[in-house]
Amino acid sequence: MNNHCRIGVALIAAVVAVPAFAAGDAAAGKAKSAICAACHGAEGLSPNDLWPNLAGQKYGYLVKQMKAFKDGSRSDPMMSPMAAPLTDVDIENAAAFFSSLK
Secondary structure (H helix, E strand, C coil): CCHHHHHHHHHHHHHHHCCCCCCCCHHHHHHHHHHHHHHHCCCCCCCCCCCCCCCCCCHHHHHHHHHHHHHCCCCCCCHHHHHCCCCHHHHHHHHHHHHHCC
């Protein structure tokens, strides 16, 4: 194998090994998630023990849970209807916003 092939293989291996990072637009997520503030707080800190804090949650976790509410694999009488009209981009943006908070 020549040096060019080795470099190419090394680059491919490096790209494959890099974990996925948060996607989404946090600014767009902040605007879209204004309705979330009623239960989860404007800065993602819930005023009620019944609802979780979203601030600082991991991006992937937030996306997974919201998609589960949307597709029905997770059900909640309050969250399922809230997630139903969201697009994948809406969910990714909201997750980017909440995961960016401390």
